[in-house]
Each structure stands twice: as structure tokens, then as C-alpha cells.
Amino acid sequence: MLQGKTVAFLIAPEGAEQVELTEPWKAVQQAGGTPRLISTKAGEIQAFHHLDKGDTFPVDGTVDQVSVDDFDGLVLPGGVANPDRLRTQEAAVRFAKGFFDAGKPVAVICHGPWTLIEADVVRGRRMTSWPSVATDLRNAGADWVDEEVVVCTGGPNTLVSSRKPDDLKAFCQAAVDALGS
Template identity: 80%
Template structure:
């Protein structure tokens, strides 16, 4: 399905919702793709199970060491702290925005669209997210819907979005389809 493709997973140094990282990561791996963990700092990142510390994961590269040209797609895991941190880091925002400029697929779950709002890439697009992000998306010019998964092709790239961990099965399937082209 995505054999030979490399997918970036952009995360903050801490605050990533673990299951929103690990399930899409494993889906990419099982589909023959190569997932790469990208962050704003090297070393290890700290994931959470909601608000409790969970596992740590090794960073493959920082946003300063790579570009969207190095990847075939992008996954933005959620968690509240993760995208809130990323949207305040210009290099992370520019990295995410570059996937849109290059027409490459992006998959975003839970609170992750905050990074896309900051990148100004949701105007005219239809997305879903965690309910508290709804107003931010609407204010940024997006149409927000309450659905398990949304696949929006009304722009330069395919944008896959889901609301929460309960939607991960549908999210992973739609993301793999988008990454497969």
C-alpha cells in the first residue's frame, strides 16, 4: 500500500497522546512504510496517556535537519500540550505548512489541527477535531464537522482528520489510503 514511502510524525518534546502516535506509526510500518519521528529537539520525546506520563520515544531528526521534501506524508498526533507547543515554534509550523505547499498528504487527529491553524492552511477545508478546537478551526476559515474521520481534497493536498483516540481505526485506514496516493 505505501511500500517504500517515508512518513514524518511531527511531535513536541513532551505531551503527545501516546496512542495517537503509536497506532498510526504501527499502521504505517505494517503497510510497508517507514515512519520517522521528527521534533523540535533531539533525544527522546515524552508521551502521555491522557494526563499521565507514558513511554518515551527516540527522535529520528529535528525540524531543522529535515524538510517536507524528505517525506511522502505527515502525521500530526494529538494531545493537548503537543500541538499547543508546536504552534508556538516557527520551524515546526513551517515544516507542517511545507507539506501543503508541496501537495503532500497530511493526517491530523484530536487537538493537532492547532498547528495547522497556525500554519494558515485550513481556510476552505473541511476538518474534524477534538470538539474544543472547533471554534479555532472555524475562525481560521475551515468548516468543522463532527465525524469519525474526514478526508478533504478541496485544496492542494489530501487532509485527513479525526476527533479522538476512539476514531483511530478509521483515521489510520484513511491516512494509509491518502499516503498510498
């Protein structure tokens, strides 16, 4: 389904929720795609199990080294710190926005929409997220709903969103479907 497709996973150097990286990563690989970890700094990223340090993962490229043209889609894992750090990095926000400008699919989970809010790409989109991000999404013009997974095709691209790690099975399936189309 994703044979020959390359998917960017945009993550700050520290703070991503590990399972929100590893489960979609495996789903992309199992569907025949190639996931690549993109960050704002070279080296490794530090993942977390909620507030406890998890594993580290090697960065495949930085937002300054790669182009949206190198990828068929984007996944934005959550955790609180990851998207909070990404939204303060102009190059990371520009990279995420580039997928919308190019009409490429994007999948986002948990607090990940903060990066998309900063990129000003959620207006008029139907989305879900971690509940504490709901007001931010509404204030940015999104139609927030409390659902396991939302697939929004009413915009320049397909946007898949989910609330939390408990939703990963549905999120991964919807993300793979969107990235494969």
C-alpha cells in the same frame, strides 16, 4: 500500499497522546511504509496517556535537520500539550506548512489542527477535531464537522482529520490510504 514511502510524525518534545502516535505509526509500518519521528529537539519525546506520563520515543531528526522533500506525507498526533507547543515553534509550523505547499498528504487527529491553524492552511478545508478545537478551526476558515474521520481533497493536498482516540481505526485506515496515493 506505502512500500518505499517515508512518513514524518511531527511531535513536540513533551505532550503527545501516546496512542495517537503508536497506532498510526503501526499502521504506516504494516502498510510497508517507514515512519520517522521528527521533533523540535533531538533526543527523546515524552508521550502521555491523557495526563499521565507514558513511554518515551527516540527522535529520528529535528525540523532543522530534515526537509519536507525527505518525506511522502505527515502525521500530526494530538494530545493537548503537543500541538499547543508545536504551534509556538516557528520551525515546526513552517515544516507542517511545507507539506501543503508541496501538495503532500497530511493526517491530523484530536488537538493536532492547532499547528495547522497557526500555519494558516485550514481555510476552506472540511475538517474534524476534538470538539474544543471546533471554534478555532471555524475562526481560521475551516468547515468543521463532527464526524469520525474526514478526508478533504478540496485543496492543495489530501487532508485527513479525526476527533479522538476512539476514532483511531478509521483514522489509521484513511491516513494510510491518503499517504499511499
